[in-house]
Amino acid sequence: MEIKVAIFEDNKLLRESLQQLVNSVEDMVCNGAFADANKLERNIQSANPDVVMMDIDMPGVSGIEAVQIIKEKFPHIHILMQTVFEENDKIFAAICAGASGYMLKKTAPQKMIEAIRETHFGGAPMTASVAIKVLQMVRQQSPTSTHEFIDLSERENEILALLVKAKSYKAIASTCFVSIDTVKTHVRHIYEKLHVHSKSEAVAKAIHQKLV
């Protein structure tokens, strides 16, 4: 069965090439390519995707807002965020809003395809730098500051610590004597714990920033 992908990207050239790319892969098909998220619900309903590639910087409804709406109305859909910039606040907000993964546009096309696949199967693909940033922000949360403290298990904390030190998944796997997949699962769990807080301050802040 093919993975149905919907694309939200305001740059015409990129949008069309992504569409072509997805369509060129055997197990994927692009059901819809949209320039903005203004008619989000209608677009999603017509495309009926499994995975959504969402650009963060779009005119009108922001990418992060769109993630919130999709997670609300269509919770089964996985979302892969895309941007040129490594903007910590927006990254964190997107994850909190419910995005499964976050990719920089400089990623090689092959890796992009892999990411889409991973997202669909419940993974949490992230550019290493983005991953670290998110995890750093998770670590920086203090128990007294917000009531949205994220409670991590001991193992998750271990992995988090290693990730923050910019160890690759491979390195972490060998240090913790587990497989890379295990590491990835742990990481996904960490992110899932973030998803719970879709209405978090971080999200509101990011949206506010975009509007301003």
Add this chain to the structure above:
Amino acid sequence: MLFSLTSYPQWFDSVKHAAATQKIDTNKVQTLIHLCEAYAFSYPDTAFFYGQQAYALSEKLDYDNGRLFSIININAALYAMGNYTLELDYAFKLLPLAKRMNNIYATGFSNGAVGDSYANLGEYSTAMKYYREVLKIGIREKLPELHRMYSMLAPVFIGMQQYDSALFYAKKGYALFKTSPCFTSNDWDTKWSESAVYTELGNAFAGKGIYDSALFYYRRSIPVSEYIGMTINKIDAFNGMASIFRQVHKFDSAKWYAQKVLIEKGPIHPAGKQKAASLLADIYELQHNADSALKYLHLAIQLKDSLYNHEKMMAFQNVLLKQNEKEHAVEVATSALQNRYRLYFVISGLIIAFTITAIFIRNKRQKQLQNIRNSIAHDLHDDIGSTLSSISIMSELAKAKSPDALPLLNSIGESTAVIQENMSDIVWTVNPQNDQLENVINRMNLFASEILDVKNIELQFTSDETLAASRLTMKQRKNLYLFFKEAINNVTKYSEASKVIVSISRQDHHINMCIKDDGKGFDALNVVNGNGMNTMRKRAEELNGYFNISSEINAGTSVQLKFKIT
């Protein structure tokens, strides 16, 4: 007092009239002035007392006329008491007052008063200067008192021992006086003028040695002076006659007149009395009458002492006046100063507020500009990045369609990757939020771990914790990072290493970075200027730092960078 208020009957009458129609307070001033005037030449100390009160009240009421006439009469009393220095002080007050009143008479009075004081003090040339001013006014305005203005020059010339001029002006004044309409009247003012002019003529003739005429006029002046109670002039006349008789060796007559001076009571004209006593002492000495000579010498000394005491009292009066003036001046100055301070405070407050507002506005505008710039840069990068990404994708897709073109397409793909990487680096470098060393180290770490991971090279990355908060400039960030990238790229490309150790530490104000690999190394001595070497050298130069590469075949390579931070 050669030039007085009482020479101006019309003026004074008008003032009296004005006083009558004014408020009680200014009337009080007038009354006090009258009292001062009345006692000036008979009981000058009492007169002085009244005069001062009149002046104080005039000050309080800010009553210029009061000020003017109270000073004029105070000066009459002071003249009578011989306190010429204080007289001058008061006279000087009249000058600015007259200017303010803008009135010919006031100007005339003030100049005359100052001239009088200087003449009394023996400063004849200065006195003349002021008298000339008065004369100018008198001639110009054709004042009826012009005759007085001429006559009063005579004693000044006598003082300067210019007896011809003295006689000339005394005569001129007298002649004019005789033609004036008030000459025949019996009122005080005319009589006073008479008393003065006769005495002056006497002095002038005496100075010229024309004793007959001198005695003639002295004799004429005495009864007039007696009549109006002008004791000073009387004393002067007696002294004049006594001194003439002494000159002509008519000692008895001389003695007789000198005695007449001494019998005058009261603190009037002490200088005149002292002169009489000295004269008597001289005569007795000439007559070889030692006892009498001694007696009058003692008297002269006593008078001098009392004059000295008198002078002490006068000094005391001076001091009191000066003190009052000083206090007044201090008050005025203090309130002026306070007002000024208040003004400065307000002005500086306004300036501060203005400056703060200006700074605030400028900062806001700068921020706005910066925001606009940032947003433009943001959109540009977004656009470029997205387009590059699409090129990358399209070249990837093309590979499937044209396998022959694979190498070319790979090049395209690589090129776009490089641009995207560089752009990402630029955006990161420019962001001021990344200025802490910690950010740079993290990014270096990430870069190294990603690229080395692909080649299965182990990475050991250690950095000094204390470095985390150090700040780097944009230039430093860029150069350090690019240096590092170059070194790591070299390792991945050439070294065939299995492990890389990166250590970053701090030494005083220097950052020390060492990148060591266990690869095959190279002959450092031969490869001096590779392309990569140039890049690293350039980076090190821009950092004002020092770098070193040491390598041996099969013994690995070690790259070192050291540079200074603040």
